Amino acid sequence: MSQHFLLSSAARTISLRAVLSLTDADAWKLFQRIRWPATDGMPVCAKCGYDRCYDVTRGATPRFRCSACRKDFSPTSGTLFAYHKLSIRDYLAAIVLFVNAVKGISALQLGRDLDISFKAAWVLCHKLREAMTLEMKGASVGGAGKTVEVDGMYTGGHIRPANHKEDRIDRRLAANQNGKRKVVVAIRERGGRTVTAVFPSEDASTDFIKARVAKGTVVHTDEATTWDSLRARFKMRQVNHSVAYSHDDACTNLAESFFSRLRRAEWGQHHCISDAYLNRYAAEMGWREDHRRQPNGTLFNRVGALVGQSAMSVDFTGRWQRKAA
Numbered sequence: 001m002s003q004h005f006l007l008s009s010a011a012r013t014i015s016l017r018a019v020l021s022l023t024d025a026d027a028w029k030l031f032q033r034i035r036w037p038a039t040d041g042m043p044v045c046a047k048c049g050y051d052r053c054y055d056v057t058r059g060a061t062p063r064f065r066c067s068a069c070r071k072d073f074s075p076t077s078g079t080l081f082a083y084h085k086l087s088i089r090d091y092l093a094a095i096v097l098f099v100n101a102v103k104g105i106s107a108l109q110l111g112r113d114l115d116i117s118f119k120a121a122w123v124l125c126h127k128l129r130e131a132m133t134l135e136m137k138g139a140s141v142g143g144a145g146k147t148v149e150v151d152g153m154y155t156g157g158h159i160r161p162a163n164h165k166e167d168r169i170d171r172r173l174a175a176n177q178n179g180k181r182k183v184v185v186a187i188r189e190r191g192g193r194t195v196t197a198v199f200p201s202e203d204a205s206t207d208f209i210k211a212r213v214a215k216g217t218v219v220h221t222d223e224a225t226t227w228d229s230l231r232a233r234f235k236m237r238q239v240n241h242s243v244a245y246s247h248d249d250a251c252t253n254l255a256e257s258f259f260s261r262l263r264r265a266e267w268g269q270h271h272c273i274s275d276a277y278l279n280r281y282a283a284e285m286g287w288r289e290d291h292r293r294q295p296n297g298t299l300f301n302r303v304g305a306l307v308g309q310s311a312m313s314v315d316f317t318g319r320w321q322r323k324a325a
């Protein structure tokens with residue numbers, strides 16, 4: 001039997017050791033190369049996109065001046081790492097740790113690895129998640145001759161049972177729930193990409209599915225009545241999970257394997273994912289699932305390039321300073 005790709009040396013093309021042994025200047029050069037891949041690291045103006053810039057570096061951080069619009073900028077200007085406080089080497093190390101963690105990494109763990117505060121690590125993880133999300137923002141899947149699998153995974157809203165049996169409530173009743181229970185719906189194209197979104201119930205997700213799956217796609221689901229409304233638009237194949245995981249050529253195992261990655265992240269890493277951020281964690285796990293067979297150096301470059309393409313984070317840049325103010 002041939003060796004699994006991830007066990008081979010070809011799957012390891014970058015390491016924490018390699019990044020941490022970079023000098024400041026080499027770390028900046030590496031970041032520039034992944035941020036500006038088209039020019040092999042030569043600066044491109046963050047404001048007007050012109051690619052002829054002077055080097056006006058005075059301190060440790062490179063600075064450039066655009067010869068067209070005269071604006072000064074650094075390699076992180078206008079990116080997710082704008083207004084950074086750590087060294088660029090630490091950010092590169094964070095990307096390595098983040099892409100290597102196939103089931104995700106908790107902010108506490110990343111904070112310990114990099115010796116930074118929990119808050120700094122939490123914001124950094126969310127920025128990297130934001131970068132990953134950019135790749136599938138607004139994208140659709142499927143099309144003629146293509147097959148997608150659709151399924152939902154309920155999570156959150158746990159209500160702790162009271163200690164004494166006589167004090168316990170019926171947690172199945174809507175009146176006794178806390179409204180935090182949500183469903184992650186995954187649309188996964190066979191041989192393609194994964195699109196995720198979060199809804200209060202599977203019923204609420206069908207318009208989203210219709211918007212994100214191209215006409216002419218064959219859609220596989222389980223036999224929940226929720227999916228009946230998709231029949232008018234797609235060729236459906238439905239599997240009765242009480243009979244088999246895959247039956248009569250209908251199968252949702254790809255969607256299920258995405259859910260097991262998300263469950264492992266929830267139970268094994270984060271322990272509790274707030275419903276406010278669930279969509280971000282789901283998108284992160286979709287990205288990891290889609291790129292699971294790529295060398296870690298490729299993932300590192302991909303996330304670095306996405307950091308460069310992302311605008312400054314509205315939700316996470318200066319988050320704690322804003323809260324304190």
Ligand SMILES: [Zn+2]
Pocket residue numbers: 045046047048049050066067068069070071
């Ligand atoms: Zn310019």
